Amino acid sequence: LGRGVVALEHIETSTFVVECHGILSQRKHVEDIQNNYLFDFTRNGTCYCIDASQEDGTLGRLVNDDHRNPNCKVRTIIVEGRPHLCITYSYGDSSWPW
Template sequence: MDRDGLSVEWINGHKGRGVFATKAIYKGEFITEYRGDLLSKRDAEMRCQKNISDVAYMYYFKHQGKNMCIDASKEDGSIGRLVNDNISSVANCRMRIIVKDSHPHLCLYATKNILQGDELEYDYGGYTPWRKKQGMKVCSIQVSLTNTMHA
């Protein structure tokens, strides 16, 4: 579930849409979940190869020694998939794995106080070709998550 106080806005042709705070969010607070289909890495790579659109929202991560992926490519109204990348020194959010009923959930939390009007951003880590070039097809976000919490 997405928290109250968030809006999606168009930024530009390179960045696309982004998520902005419509009210203050405090350090440590839950922001949103990165929702989609939970897949094995192999199934995700096969799905990515079949993807004919320009962009996919595939978030690879490791959980309990297994390489997994959440595919949020389907436009479903959730906003976690629209939070943009920024280097960790500037980012105001961080992704964590939350385990509920034995299933991993990727959840964003505020790493600092976020003011009304601020764009929400986190460091995607590893695979970030758009930091160097514009206009590339990006099929995945590959990150190593170490913060696991159980709900």
């Protein structure tokens, strides 16, 4: 199964869990699409990618971004002009803003 992240305590809905760290690039400049630690996202019409393949001791790179049955939501926030990917816990109610 490999490595992953498991919560040992209850996490309230919309709680910040962890940030996904890595090298931020525009997706068109990233060639290795077989990398298991790439996270793609779009911001203001531009496709970006965070390459979290470098082991850095953080947990965000180990979170599984299951697209069919996710139990977390990824939200992009901008800090000093740079996007940051924040992973928040979700119960799946699409009417909530998170």
